[in-house]
Amino acid sequence: MSTLVLLTMTGLGLGALYFLIASGLSLIFGLMDVLNFAHGALLSIGAYGTWWAASGNLPGAGPGGAGFVLAVLFGTAVGTAAAVLLELAVVRPLYTRPREQVLATVGVGLAVPALLSGIWGPDARTFPGPEALSGTFGLLGAQVPVNRLVLIAAAVVVLVALRLFLGRTRHGLVVRAGVEDRAMVTALGIDVRRAFTLVFAIGGCAAALGGALGGLYFGSVDPRQGTSLLIFAFVVVVTGGMGSVTGAAVASVVIGLVQQFANYYTAAGLGDLAVVVLLAALLLIRPRGLTGRLA
Amino acid sequence: MTEQPLLDVTDLRVLIGGRHILHGVGLDVAGHGVTALLGRNGAGKTTTVRGILGLVPRSGSVRLDGEETVALPTHALVRRGIGYAPEDRGVFAGLTVAENLRLAERRGAGEPAYALVHELFPELKQRARQLAGTLSGGQQQMVAIGRTLLNTNRLIIADEPTKGLAPKVVTEVAQVLERAAEAVPVLLVEQNLAVVRRLAAHCVVLADGRTAHRGPADELLGDAEAARRLLGVGHGPLTPHTAEADS
Amino acid sequence: MSTPTTETHERTEGPVTPAPRAGTPRLLRWWPAAVLLLLVVAPFSAVPVPGLLDGPLGSAGSLQLLATCLLFGALATGYDLLLGRTGLLSFGHALYFASGSYATNVFLLEAGLPFALAAVLGLLFGIALALVLGSVSLRVTGIGFSMVTLAFAQAGSILVSRNPGGITGGEEGRAAPAGLLPSWLVGIDHTANLYWIALAYLVLTLSVVAWAVRSPTGRVWEGIKENERRVEVLGLKPYGFKLTAFVVAGALAALGGIVHLLLTGGSTPQTTTSDFTLSLLVMVVLGGSGTRWGPMVGGILYTWADHRLGDLAGSGTVADLPAVLRVPLSQPLFLLGVLFVAVVHLLPGGLARLPSRLRAVAHRKETADQ
Numbered sequence: 001m002s003t004l005v006l007l008t009m010t011g012l013g014l015g016a017l018y019f020l021i022a023s024g025l026s027l028i029f030g031l032m033d034v035l036n037f038a039h040g041a042l043l044s045i046g047a048y049g050t051w052w053a054a055s056g057n058l059p060g061a062g063p064g065g066a067g068f069v070l071a072v073l074f075g076t077a078v079g080t081a082a083a084v085l086l087e088l089a090v091v092r093p094l095y096t097r098p099r100e101q102v103l104a105t106v107g108v109g110l111a112v113p114a115l116l117s118g119i120w121g122p123d124a125r126t127f128p129g130p131e132a133l134s135g136t137f138g139l140l141g142a143q144v145p146v147n148r149l150v151l152i153a154a155a156v157v158v159l160v161a162l163r164l165f166l167g168r169t170r171h172g173l174v175v176r177a178g179v180e181d182r183a184m185v186t187a188l189g190i191d192v193r194r195a196f197t198l199v200f201a202i203g204g205c206a207a208a209l210g211g212a213l214g215g216l217y218f219g220s221v222d223p224r225q226g227t228s229l230l231i232f233a234f235v236v237v238v239t240g241g242m243g244s245v246t247g248a249a250v251a252s253v254v255i256g257l258v259q260q261f262a263n264y265y266t267a268a269g270l271g272d273l274a275v276v277v278l279l280a281a282l283l284l285i286r287p288r289g290l291t292g293r294l295a
Numbered sequence: 296m297t298e299q300p301l302l303d304v305t306d307l308r309v310l311i312g313g314r315h316i317l318h319g320v321g322l323d324v325a326g327h328g329v330t331a332l333l334g335r336n337g338a339g340k341t342t343t344v345r346g347i348l349g350l351v352p353r354s355g356s357v358r359l360d361g362e363e364t365v366a367l368p369t370h371a372l373v374r375r376g377i378g379y380a381p382e383d384r385g386v387f388a389g390l391t392v393a394e395n396l397r398l399a400e401r402r403g404a405g406e407p408a409y410a411l412v413h414e415l416f417p418e419l420k421q422r423a424r425q426l427a428g429t430l431s432g433g434q435q436q437m438v439a440i441g442r443t444l445l446n447t448n449r450l451i452i453a454d455e456p457t458k459g460l461a462p463k464v465v466t467e468v469a470q471v472l473e474r475a476a477e478a479v480p481v482l483l484v485e486q487n488l489a490v491v492r493r494l495a496a497h498c499v500v501l502a503d504g505r506t507a508h509r510g511p512a513d514e515l516l517g518d519a520e521a522a523r524r525l526l527g528v529g530h531g532p533l534t535p536h537t538a539e540a541d542s
Numbered sequence: 543m544s545t546p547t548t549e550t551h552e553r554t555e556g557p558v559t560p561a562p563r564a565g566t567p568r569l570l571r572w573w574p575a576a577v578l579l580l581l582v583v584a585p586f587s588a589v590p591v592p593g594l595l596d597g598p599l600g601s602a603g604s605l606q607l608l609a610t611c612l613l614f615g616a617l618a619t620g621y622d623l624l625l626g627r628t629g630l631l632s633f634g635h636a637l638y639f640a641s642g643s644y645a646t647n648v649f650l651l652e653a654g655l656p657f658a659l660a661a662v663l664g665l666l667f668g669i670a671l672a673l674v675l676g677s678v679s680l681r682v683t684g685i686g687f688s689m690v691t692l693a694f695a696q697a698g699s700i701l702v703s704r705n706p707g708g709i710t711g712g713e714e715g716r717a718a719p720a721g722l723l724p725s726w727l728v729g730i731d732h733t734a735n736l737y738w739i740a741l742a743y744l745v746l747t748l749s750v751v752a753w754a755v756r757s758p759t760g761r762v763w764e765g766i767k768e769n770e771r772r773v774e775v776l777g778l779k780p781y782g783f784k785l786t787a788f789v790v791a792g793a794l795a796a797l798g799g800i801v802h803l804l805l806t807g808g809s810t811p812q813t814t815t816s817d818f819t820l821s822l823l824v825m826v827v828l829g830g831s832g833t834r835w836g837p838m839v840g841g842i843l844y845t846w847a848d849h850r851l852g853d854l855a856g857s858g859t860v861a862d863l864p865a866v867l868r869v870p871l872s873q874p875l876f877l878l879g880v881l882f883v884a885v886v887h888l889l890p891g892g893l894a895r896l897p898s899r900l901r902a903v904a905h906r907k908e909t910a911d912q
Contacts, residue, residue, distance in 0.1 A: 106824070118873040
């Protein structure tokens, strides 16, 4: 029983991390038809930003309490800024060449981890975190690490915030409409390119937050972390339906759980394999994703 | 036409996938009433409209009230006062009726005229919270036209607004356009010649991506031989195209 | 009186100037043969190439690097059969390359087969894999196809790193058994032979691609790349043609994997990763997708730059630089990533388009001057 609980919570924590990456990826793809290969790099930037700040480099920030919150905010802000820069400087000039947009993000996705490993070395760095978050708590007889709960809570907050943004604000309305028919949005007199920058900012913010909290989950940061998570985020995006935030949330949970349970109960690594094969199978059965609609 | 036209298009060319779709269309829309854009299927009517709006890459000259707009992106041109109801209606299926209308609200284009839209299309008010994708074709067309009436526009462009609609709804849509045209000039792409005869004062006929004829609408429709040659309609009384014939 | 004189003067000068220009292309058409000849005799040369290579041209180190460059030039050319000729963006090309290398190696190690037989079986394995996975992947189009190929390649990568039954060697990879390889392919003294094999592989790939794109099938590929719907309208089924491209490209990649096995003396899991496919993508776009020589040039340049930048990073010149310059310069992947983004932005069509662009600029300048 306790193993079951631990596996479930770990799977949900992993799913939460996937959701933080995949939600932005899904919105960006839905609105702009750009599969952002640099999204993992944004996560890494958030992770390193937080690590840098929490290691005592940012005045006021530190590994504990309010200092850690500040470090997370700093990392998230840096990741968001990087995402905006990416959209404005790399993606936007290629507006009329969709395939080149994808290629350009591939280039950024290669360059950023290399730069990070150039600055801080290729090896994993221990991630500092508050005492309170490094412990465990009892749940139905299992000792569950607290950081799982932090990730799940963050993902729920992001999900609710995104749903409110999409459902209740004019910018959210523009994004939803743009996912359906970008040209018609411009034909209503709306500059849809501003929505592009916005979804990149939102996606970068969520991914960078994922990086900051993922540091807690993994206990360390390394330059390749984001890129290796990206493939599973792709699985989530396709499973959940391109452009659908709710779909991404459901798919994240499913993928996280399947992966954890399969890795534990069958050979190690088979869970990863199962998930990747699931992606191929899903695409073949339903090429447009499961829901295909934004909600 | 001695006064300056509201919209003056000259030598509009559109190149898609290396192929010329338009080879230099010229047309003008008068400052009042309905100007019809006619032509057989494939003559380039919809491409012309999309070219004017910048929804397809184009060259040439598009002057709105004397201002050259061919270099403007679509949204900037629309903000200068254009309401556009596209051929496929362009309704956002996953958004509610109310959201579809709210999206069309433009800042600086007057208070959104919900009273007018709801007066013309009471159904849109009743179905405000319904997803637009679940509406009938006629209701979707009401949303599309409603969006063009919401703002204070200088020009309305309606691309085949009666296409595929039941005869009763065609009459309804024509009535609304007639009323709209009292306040705002309309560029109307239309296959239904009965609607053209009823609404349009001027017409422009396209053939093979070029302007083939311009002139008063009644003159063209009164000349059976010219109408047959330019529009491909049969001899004798001008029978309106039916929905089946179009699709 | 002076006006007509000027006219006649111009008229006589007119036809004279283009004459030598018309002559040069005829000679230039033979440049590939000349380059090939130079490449064939390169191992016999002791000419130092300072800056480009560490040792003299014919030294084992230089030949090893040159062979790797040629191998990747060929790989990129084969990959472009999908990207630049058929318009298929595959993210899983590494799988077919790695399958050629690993399958051959496993046949050698586990079954103890002679090399020639193992290589043939390895190649067949790669072709069969491309046929099966290609026929499945091509059921979806657009970015969906890219992601299915990515998924399959990732599955392969995970399998290899998990080392099922100890046959792949996991993260370490597996060295080829020197005892089972022909002696003329083993050891530093025989690097020239490996170099010639890589060169032959490049020539073969270039020939196959050039022949294939000019065949009737190649013209359909071009149609699919431009507009798949129009091909359907003509009554042709794109699926079979795309699968043909996929299998041919897969076979060339598997063959490349076998050459790589010989060249590096083993199979390594790095060749299974999506990063490996992405680097092929970078090579192709860098050199010029859809051109005859572009992908090859891109592959050679990328591989050379990757090696040389790695050496540069370790050199004293870079170590003495301030951190702002040292850090980016010490990361070949960073430089290549940035270069790639720059090429995508500033040089659509890649390096292959550069001469014609320069000519266009020069021509514009000429006309402006006149």
